[in-house]
Amino acid sequence: MTSQDHFKSLSAPINGGFLNAVEVQMAGGAAGEDRVQAVCSEENGFLFCAVFDGFNGRDAADFLAGTLYENTMVYLNTLDSRIKHKEIKNLDCLFPNDFPQHFVEDGVLHRYQSLPVNQFNDKRFVHDLEDDPSRDLFRFGIVDCLQQALAQAENDFLHVVEREMDDRPDLVSIGSCVLVVLLHGSYLYTLSLGDSRAILASSQGNGVNDLQAVQLNECHSVDNEKECMRLMSEHPDDSKTIIGRKVKGKLRLTRAFGVGYLKMKKMNDALMGILKVPNLSSPPYISTEPSVANHKVSEGDCFVILASDGLFDFFSNDEVVRLVASYVFDNPTGDPAKFLVEQLVSRAAQIAGMNLDQLLNIPAGIRRKYHDDVSVVIVLLGAHNQTSTASTCL
Numbered sequence: 001m002t003s004q005d006h007f008k009s010l011s012a013p014i015n016g017g018f019l020n021a022v023e024v025q026m027a028g029g030a031a032g033e034d035r036v037q038a039v040c041s042e043e044n045g046f047l048f049c050a051v052f053d054g055f056n057g058r059d060a061a062d063f064l065a066g067t068l069y070e071n072t073m074v075y076l077n078t079l080d081s082r083i084k085h086k087e088i089k090n091l092d093c094l095f096p097n098d099f100p101q102h103f104v105e106d107g108v109l110h111r112y113q114s115l116p117v118n119q120f121n122d123k124r125f126v127h128d129l130e131d132d133p134s135r136d137l138f139r140f141g142i143v144d145c146l147q148q149a150l151a152q153a154e155n156d157f158l159h160v161v162e163r164e165m166d167d168r169p170d171l172v173s174i175g176s177c178v179l180v181v182l183l184h185g186s187y188l189y190t191l192s193l194g195d196s197r198a199i200l201a202s203s204q205g206n207g208v209n210d211l212q213a214v215q216l217n218e219c220h221s222v223d224n225e226k227e228c229m230r231l232m233s234e235h236p237d238d239s240k241t242i243i244g245r246k247v248k249g250k251l252r253l254t255r256a257f258g259v260g261y262l263k264m265k266k267m268n269d270a271l272m273g274i275l276k277v278p279n280l281s282s283p284p285y286i287s288t289e290p291s292v293a294n295h296k297v298s299e300g301d302c303f304v305i306l307a308s309d310g311l312f313d314f315f316s317n318d319e320v321v322r323l324v325a326s327y328v329f330d331n332p333t334g335d336p337a338k339f340l341v342e343q344l345v346s347r348a349a350q351i352a353g354m355n356l357d358q359l360l361n362i363p364a365g366i367r368r369k370y371h372d373d374v375s376v377v378i379v380l381l382g383a384h385n386q387t388s389t390a391s392t393c394l
Contacts, residue, residue, distance in 0.1 A: 034373050046184050047379070048182050051377055068153050075148050083141065146191045153257070158258070173275070175256045190294075191291070194253050197312060199215055202301045204300055213316075263283055307320070341376055349370075
């Protein structure tokens, strides 16, 4: 049995479909400001998984957990009708010039250059497109639905913040990273804001050690020089756009949900003293334009890991893939997400020079000195899927 066969025989199918054998296991509950979701819609044939890594408070992550999936389903439920009535007329409306289109080749994530519609006979696209043009529009429409759902959630959340900020000025500084993976048919769609990561484990061979870690999304922080350059170009007259490796000296992230005080002057004005950003001359400074990608799942694709950034303070992408692969191979009915979180806490204890029990006995809040709150969702791919989620509890 190959490693791919092993990953694809972990649970019995319900109806034999690509998404119909999903088991959603909740392990550990939600972390301090993180929220996770794993929702399987057998009726629509979608698996929706998300990690919302909140910061400065829980409100933004809570809002996303309560609205983004529902928003997405509302838009998806109208997609067939839009295609039928030819409301999606061409790909330009779905893929603007700066839209990041991706494909995976030889275990490496590549970005397509933006191409006019009449150049879609390019050989790089042919292997990833169906013969039926309506199927192409449907896939591109799914990405559009994800973007619209996120934009609606952002508008609704900032409306709530604006309405309540006189009584709760802290709301203007609360935000969240967003990481969504949507599976439909044999396609995997990714949408992200912030620095959470979606890692695909893919192999061209037969062994667990042959698996390659492919990061499916970009990092939106000042650690990404492209993001720094984008910010500087958008604010050419503000020499203090990035201060001390933070946007306006406040936030390492360059794209995020919420965090209204870095997007709207009136929300910044709601803050007092040192909390207020001086010289907010050309907002918004934090973007809500997500990175999006779609990938056709191949026989060599074994699983996808979604995780908040705290996981990668301790493990590289390759280490995470190796840990999960080894665990699943030895424990086909186990919970790989819970295992991965346990490995993180063990490594944090080791680095801190204490044993695991000593670290776990440190009170919530204080323990964050040793590791961030971390949430993980793992989706095992193939004909028989299994999904597990886990979070540290801080």
